[in-house]
Amino acid sequence: MKKIFSLLILLLVIASCQKEQKTNSNLSKLISNKSKLMKQIDSLNKELKIVELAISKLDTTKSKQRITILTTKDTVFNHYISLQGIVASDQNITLNPEMGGTITAILVKEGQRVSAGQTLVKFDDQNLRDRVNEIQTQLNLATTTFERQERLWNQKIGSEMQYLQAKAQKEGLEKNLKSIYTQINKMRITAPFSGIVDEIFFKKGELTGPQTPVLRLINLNKMYVEMEIPETYLKSIKKGTPVILDFSAIGKKVNANISEVSNFINPDNRSFKVRINLNNPDGALKPNLLANIDINDFRGKGVVLPKQIIQMNQAGDKFVYVIQKDANVTKVSKRILELGQEYNNEVLILSGLKPDEILVNEGGKFLKDGDEVQY
Numbered sequence: 001m002k003k004i005f006s007l008l009i010l011l012l013v014i015a016s017c018q019k020e021q022k023t024n025s026n027l028s029k030l031i032s033n034k035s036k037l038m039k040q041i042d043s044l045n046k047e048l049k050i051v052e053l054a055i056s057k058l059d060t061t062k063s064k065q066r067i068t069i070l071t072t073k074d075t076v077f078n079h080y081i082s083l084q085g086i087v088a089s090d091q092n093i094t095l096n097p098e099m100g101g102t103i104t105a106i107l108v109k110e111g112q113r114v115s116a117g118q119t120l121v122k123f124d125d126q127n128l129r130d131r132v133n134e135i136q137t138q139l140n141l142a143t144t145t146f147e148r149q150e151r152l153w154n155q156k157i158g159s160e161m162q163y164l165q166a167k168a169q170k171e172g173l174e175k176n177l178k179s180i181y182t183q184i185n186k187m188r189i190t191a192p193f194s195g196i197v198d199e200i201f202f203k204k205g206e207l208t209g210p211q212t213p214v215l216r217l218i219n220l221n222k223m224y225v226e227m228e229i230p231e232t233y234l235k236s237i238k239k240g241t242p243v244i245l246d247f248s249a250i251g252k253k254v255n256a257n258i259s260e261v262s263n264f265i266n267p268d269n270r271s272f273k274v275r276i277n278l279n280n281p282d283g284a285l286k287p288n289l290l291a292n293i294d295i296n297d298f299r300g301k302g303v304v305l306p307k308q309i310i311q312m313n314q315a316g317d318k319f320v321y322v323i324q325k326d327a328n329v330t331k332v333s334k335r336i337l338e339l340g341q342e343y344n345n346e347v348l349i350l351s352g353l354k355p356d357e358i359l360v361n362e363g364g365k366f367l368k369d370g371d372e373v374q375y
Contacts, residue, residue, distance in 0.1 A: 085227030
């Protein structure tokens with residue numbers, strides 16, 4: 001049994017060795033075949049490149065990147081900052097009595113147009129008028145007495161003291177009478193300027209005190225817009241700077257200029273005030289109306305491009321593609337730019353382009369320097 005078992009093992013080892021030799025022989029053949037195929041592929045690739053180059057030179061219908069173009073022009077560029085302001089009027093006031101009292105007459109209605117100096121409201125002044133009558137009677141007597149004493153004094157009759165006393169009494173009563181008339185004039189409210197009675201706060205018969213608002217008077221012919229601007233714009237915003245005012249609530253736009261620039265910077269918010277005077281003949285502008293304001297803080301001249309055609313490379317340089325024609329070939333050339341101010345998706349070009357150059361407008365995202373294009 002031992003001899004038989006040993007014989008079987010020997011036969012297995014011999015069979016295994018023969019199989020391994022056969023496998024090694026097949027692998028060598030495969031590696032050799034692969035090497036031959038790779039050489040054939042390299043040779044074919046070289047031949048393919050030669051054929052493609054020949055076709056490229058002879059084929060006039062080959063595909064080119066289709067683009068649209070833009071011609072540069074010398075353009076005026078305006079930059080604006082957008083802020084908000086409030087409409088106001090210098091002639092928008094509440095009128096108050098100086099002395100107060102019971103209202104005896106309201107001579108106007110809300111919405112009524114009045115003239116400067118017109119009486120609007122009257123207060124009870126009967127006590128003062130009674131006082132006027134009393135002093136007037138005393139003044140009449142004092143005047144008669146003075147005139148008699150003056151005639152006697154001119155004739156050197158009587159004493160100087162009697163003459164001076166009569167004169168002083170007369171003049172004192174005249175001053176009292178004048179003072180009372182002044183008080184009577186204060187028992188009414190008159191219009192300091194022409195305008196419209198906007199609102200009346202009291203009714204006839206009600207009692208008011210001094211400095212209590214009784215009515216509001218507005219003149220809408222002359223209005224202004226006031227706003228606060230950050231101090232960073234102090235150099236670029238001056239008297240006469242153009243602005244565009246948009247009163248969106250009433251659907252009205254107005255072109256104007258800054259009328260006044262404040263010389264004071266508010267330390268709380270680091271801003272300064274500007275004022276824009278406006279004519280308002282139709283009365284459309286109202287006090288406290290909100291205005292959206294575009295202020296022309298920069299104006300320049302040069303080549304202006306749409307922002308979307310300007311590209312940026314990995315180094316951060318901004319560039320566009322310029323069209324160059326050589327015989328029958330139209331190619332693109334990359335041009336590095338220096339950019340200036342930007343507003344409303346337009347950019348002022350400081351350097352890199354001149355007027356009348358042709359640029360790639362649309363279709364330039366996948367171009368490379370030197371690519372052929374058609375438009």
